[in-house]
Amino acid sequence: MVRLSGITPSGHPQLGNYLGAVRRWAVEGGEDDLYFIADLHAMTTTHNPGRLRARTNETLAVLIASGIPPEQVFVQSDLARELGALTWVLECTCSYGEAARMIQFKEKAGGQAGVRLSLLTYPVLMAADILLQGASEVPVGEDQSQHVELARALARRFNQTYGEVFTVPAAVLPPTGARVRDLADPSRKMSKSARDSAGVVFLLDEPDLVRRKIRRAVTDGQAKPAYAPEDRPGVSNLLEILAACTGVSPVDAAAEYGTYGALKEAVADAVVGTLRPLRERTMELLGDPSELDRVRKAGSVRAAERGEHRLQSALRLIGAA
Numbered sequence: 001m002v003r004l005s006g007i008t009p010s011g012h013p014q015l016g017n018y019l020g021a022v023r024r025w026a027v028e029g030g031e032d033d034l035y036f037i038a039d040l041h042a043m044t045t046t047h048n049p050g051r052l053r054a055r056t057n058e059t060l061a062v063l064i065a066s067g068i069p070p071e072q073v074f075v076q077s078d079l080a081r082e083l084g085a086l087t088w089v090l091e092c093t094c095s096y097g098e099a100a101r102m103i104q105f106k107e108k109a110g111g112q113a114g115v116r117l118s119l120l121t122y123p124v125l126m127a128a129d130i131l132l133q134g135a136s137e138v139p140v141g142e143d144q145s146q147h148v149e150l151a152r153a154l155a156r157r158f159n160q161t162y163g164e165v166f167t168v169p170a171a172v173l174p175p176t177g178a179r180v181r182d183l184a185d186p187s188r189k190m191s192k193s194a195r196d197s198a199g200v201v202f203l204l205d206e207p208d209l210v211r212r213k214i215r216r217a218v219t220d221g222q223a224k225p226a227y228a229p230e231d232r233p234g235v236s237n238l239l240e241i242l243a244a245c246t247g248v249s250p251v252d253a254a255a256e257y258g259t260y261g262a263l264k265e266a267v268a269d270a271v272v273g274t275l276r277p278l279r280e281r282t283m284e285l286l287g288d289p290s291e292l293d294r295v296r297k298a299g300s301v302r303a304a305e306r307g308e309h310r311l312q313s314a315l316r317l318i319g320a321a
């Protein structure tokens, strides 16, 4: 069973990406699981090429540094030829109406001028990501489940119309992990593409900056910390971060700290301590471009080989090769 997960290099990877996803991939992932950096998906809205390339490298270094086996990691654009060809085949399997029904397209395109065509077609590229690798499970949140349904429908339709090539994938719920909120605005989740980064702890932030961001975290006017996610999201978020870093429960952590100051110092220590080895290893990799490049090439060769027979069969069956 192949499980495929991706991360889009739409910004610097942040604490939520690590505690909620990457760390679990490294610890709980199976040996057939695959992880990719979805840089082609970061081009569907205005983007800066140099910055995208740098974020892609940084994200690759973070995944490797986190302990995910390098042979399970690849960069999407290294398979641009294969994915481009398969996307075309799948676009010829998909109706316009099906693509236009995607809720995320309507949300993101809504009323804007100059919407890129790729914003409409990217779910088909996502189907190609999934079907090329023969993934049977795709852990995604609510916002992406419609896209996995599309991949499922396209796989079925292709198999029925032209011949059995593709594994029919299913969306699975990702393991419920820490859900980290923005420190400055706890009504939002922490995001690498947030416009204001004051409340976002990036994985490569200097320890002093991490501490400053945590000390400035928005809490509330109550006398002392308590765990109440609905009513007191700011302080509860800090308790959850502490819990994710130390293994104690948020309720026990709340009982341990009588002031916001003491709690924030504990959270800062825990986050800095948790990120230190990851940060050091990531910086090491980024400082050794030839090693990172070697890992990247090996990953992309393996990922391309894994999908080659499916692509060739699909092209042949549809009448192209």
Ligand code: ATP
Pocket: 006, 007, 008, 009, 010, 011, 014, 016, 017, 018, 019, 020, 021, 022, 141, 174, 178, 179, 180, 181, 189, 190, 191, 192, 193, 194
């Ligand atoms: P973007 O703002 O571009 O959507 P993001 O920070 O939300 O970026 P994604 O690339 O969408 O990151 O998601 C990568 C992985 O990180 C997913 O598995 C997602 O569930 C997880 N993730 C993202 N943000 C958080 C968060 N704040 N807490 C826990 N997990 C998160």
Ligand code: MG
Pocket: 191
């Ligand atoms: Mg996101």
